[in-house]
Amino acid sequence: MPGPSDPGFDTLALHAGAGPDPSTGARAVPIHLSTSFVFESSDHAAALFNMERSGHVYSRISNPTTAVLEERVAALEGGTGAIATASGQAALHLAICTLAGAGSHIVASSALYGGSHNLLHYTLARFGIATTFVRPGDIDGWRAAIRPETRLLFGETVGNPGLDVLDIPTVSAIAHEHGLPLLVDSTLTSPWLMRPFDHGADLVYHSATKFLSGHGTVIGGVLVDSGLFDWEASGRFPELTRPYDGFHGMVFSEESTVGAFLLRARREGLRDFGACMSPHTAWLILQGVETLSLRMERHMANARKVVAFLAAHPMVARVGHPDLPTHPDHELAKRLLPRGSGSVFSFDLKGQRAQGRAFIEALKVFSHLANVGDCRSLVIHPATTTHFRMDDAALAQAGITQGTIRLSIGLEDADDLIDDLSRALRAAQKAGGA
Amino acid sequence: MKLDVQGRAAFVYTGGKTLDPGLPAVVFIHGAMHDHSVWGLQSRSLAHHGRAVLVPDLPGHGRSDGPALASVEACADWLLALLAAAGIERAALVGHSMGSLIALEAAARLGERASRLVLLGPAYPMKVSDTLLSTSLDEPLKAIDMVNAFSHAGHAAKPSAPAPGFSLRGANRALMRRLQAGHAAAGHGNLFHQDFQVCNRYAGGLEAAARVRCGSLMIVGEHDQMTPPKASAALAQALHAKVLALPAGHSLMGEVPDAVLNAIQAFISEEAR
Numbered sequence: 001m002p003g004p005s006d007p008g009f010d011t012l013a014l015h016a017g018a019g020p021d022p023s024t025g026a027r028a029v030p031i032h033l034s035t036s037f038v039f040e041s042s043d044h045a046a047a048l049f050n051m052e053r054s055g056h057v058y059s060r061i062s063n064p065t066t067a068v069l070e071e072r073v074a075a076l077e078g079g080t081g082a083i084a085t086a087s088g089q090a091a092l093h094l095a096i097c098t099l100a101g102a103g104s105h106i107v108a109s110s111a112l113y114g115g116s117h118n119l120l121h122y123t124l125a126r127f128g129i130a131t132t133f134v135r136p137g138d139i140d141g142w143r144a145a146i147r148p149e150t151r152l153l154f155g156e157t158v159g160n161p162g163l164d165v166l167d168i169p170t171v172s173a174i175a176h177e178h179g180l181p182l183l184v185d186s187t188l189t190s191p192w193l194m195r196p197f198d199h200g201a202d203l204v205y206h207s208a209t210k211f212l213s214g215h216g217t218v219i220g221g222v223l224v225d226s227g228l229f230d231w232e233a234s235g236r237f238p239e240l241t242r243p244y245d246g247f248h249g250m251v252f253s254e255e256s257t258v259g260a261f262l263l264r265a266r267r268e269g270l271r272d273f274g275a276c277m278s279p280h281t282a283w284l285i286l287q288g289v290e291t292l293s294l295r296m297e298r299h300m301a302n303a304r305k306v307v308a309f310l311a312a313h314p315m316v317a318r319v320g321h322p323d324l325p326t327h328p329d330h331e332l333a334k335r336l337l338p339r340g341s342g343s344v345f346s347f348d349l350k351g352q353r354a355q356g357r358a359f360i361e362a363l364k365v366f367s368h369l370a371n372v373g374d375c376r377s378l379v380i381h382p383a384t385t386t387h388f389r390m391d392d393a394a395l396a397q398a399g400i401t402q403g404t405i406r407l408s409i410g411l412e413d414a415d416d417l418i419d420d421l422s423r424a425l426r427a428a429q430k431a432g433g434a
Numbered sequence: 435m436k437l438d439v440q441g442r443a444a445f446v447y448t449g450g451k452t453l454d455p456g457l458p459a460v461v462f463i464h465g466a467m468h469d470h471s472v473w474g475l476q477s478r479s480l481a482h483h484g485r486a487v488l489v490p491d492l493p494g495h496g497r498s499d500g501p502a503l504a505s506v507e508a509c510a511d512w513l514l515a516l517l518a519a520a521g522i523e524r525a526a527l528v529g530h531s532m533g534s535l536i537a538l539e540a541a542a543r544l545g546e547r548a549s550r551l552v553l554l555g556p557a558y559p560m561k562v563s564d565t566l567l568s569t570s571l572d573e574p575l576k577a578i579d580m581v582n583a584f585s586h587a588g589h590a591a592k593p594s595a596p597a598p599g600f601s602l603r604g605a606n607r608a609l610m611r612r613l614q615a616g617h618a619a620a621g622h623g624n625l626f627h628q629d630f631q632v633c634n635r636y637a638g639g640l641e642a643a644a645r646v647r648c649g650s651l652m653i654v655g656e657h658d659q660m661t662p663p664k665a666s667a668a669l670a671q672a673l674h675a676k677v678l679a680l681p682a683g684h685s686l687m688g689e690v691p692d693a694v695l696n697a698i699q700a701f702i703s704e705e706a707r
Contacts, residue, residue, distance in 0.1 A: 006579065006582065006583055006603060007589070012589070015589050015590070016589045016590070016601070017589065017590055017601070018590050019588060019589070019590040022592075047479060050478070050482060051474075051475070051478060051596065051597065052475060052478050052479035052482060052695075053475060053479065053593075053691065053692055053695070054475060054593035054594060054595050054596060054597050054598065054691060054692075055593045055598075056593075056598060062597070062598035062599060063598075064592075064598075066598075066599075067594065067598040067599050068590075070598070070599035071590075071594060071599060071600070071601050074599070074600070074601040074604050075589070075601050075603070075604060078604060078607075079601065079604050079608075080600065080601060080604045080605040080608045081594075081597075081599045081600035081601055081604065081605060082599055082601075083599055084599075226608060227604065227605060227608030227609070227612075228608055228611060228612060230612065230616075232497075248450065249450070250450060254447055254470075254471075255450070255471070255474055255478075255596070256471050256474055256596050256605075257469055257471040257496060257609055257612065258471070258605050258608040258609045258612065259471075259596060259597070259600060259605060262597075262599065262600070263596070263597060266597065266599065
């Protein structure tokens, strides 16, 4: 059917949220490094504070540069709006604290980034928010874990580090049956590989530090709302549907049918917890977003070559990538992630810790560090770093062995990456005396 | 607040203030596939500056019981019943798009009881293309995307409404999807097709204009592709309306929220003096 439609992904990545600057004509997004913004009059000031007019007051609450990033990521995700935060962790915290308080309960995937697991299992428990962890593929487990005080279901598009693919259509349907929203960490896939809202998720966040920024330079997060969850029909969220004394008795769900969550999150969580993003950081992430599709294509092309190389190598016991038919979620990945399941994955080296150590120390192009989604290729040994606090049994449950290596494939020449890995695998072989 | 109007529950947003029928009243009427929230900034401001503000969800839209009404005339009758239920004798009427036709028809019925008439993004006749109507039956989500694309002049209207960080297109798409789903889930059918048929069939515009007794203002979007400024020229003439063109598309309240508020505020204040 011919007819108008919203622009495509690449156009939105360059244009959503920003035009030429009206005061200077600057075509690129200006960096507004200003803590605060002058009121036109006393009436204007009062109107901004009472949400009678839209505008910027103080950069902890909103900023013109940061707002461009928010509107751009919202457009790429197909959401109603977004809030940029100091980090991905801050985005997760903001989402949870907008919807939950002491006595609340969360059902979360057990295959999570270690930082998210820490927040849920240790820190939020200290503040009275409990979490039940279920294996992401255990559909009955998701349903069984929901309690009357549950406020949120939470998982990652592809789990860390085994790349378990979250069955978002099924898990979101379970959430919605119970009047609950599904929050998804979409960091490893980015909106270029998957838009979780298209599959039923209600809230999405990114560690923008990773693929959105793409250059390993800044820390940031972005929390996006689909606007489709009906908070009033749910009946579980008085924070959004009853008068809020902390903001003029505002009933957020009446004020904005599709923006209630974001209004409350900005006017409470961002205002009071204060984990805002610097406009300079927002600008750097915008530079990354503008080339997201070009970089993701290259990330994926390189990842496919590296996965194929490793899968055929005699020193490799297993490659855990959903693009491979051997991965348990291969069929689900084909359905939800037709462009591929990402360029961050793990593989198991034959041998023990000595082989792992020799492998990592022989690499010259891959950098040994704790990050993913950089334009440079990265490597880490989870058992001794990101998951070091886990015993062997817990590691096994998370799909990690002493020989598991996690790679984040960058944008270098694929041949150079394969040469580097090949040399390191030979070093590992020698370390094992094979 | 909730009122009983014609035997059905109607939701009315009052701008964050308790309604005081003793104050000069302003009624905001949303358009097709919208609800009260499209008037958020403008209605909240007037409610905090000495006006009794009523922003209903039309029947079948959002929080008001359905089904949606089948004609502009039926909506105007419903609006008069709503004013009676709220204890409002006289009011300024402000309508957007389909809501502008309802405001026009209601102003004709109210006569001297309509203090001012403000029409945003109007057109008369408000003809809807056969392609859009057929798409709304076969692929309503596609029809929503078409209208959403037609309704916005750009990708970077500033300041974003209702607050920084919102995507106007994304918020509008989400609102339309929710209203469409809600109407269908209540067993009332295809809201998109119903609303656009209401616009398409309305034939009483010039007769209504002849019966309007109050001053009229038209606010049109210079880049409006849904209801281009020229589509309302005959109606403007019939109403002897002032016409204000703003640099926006059809989603005037979101794309130029301050300019719309300023224009409404100034126009209804003239009457008050």
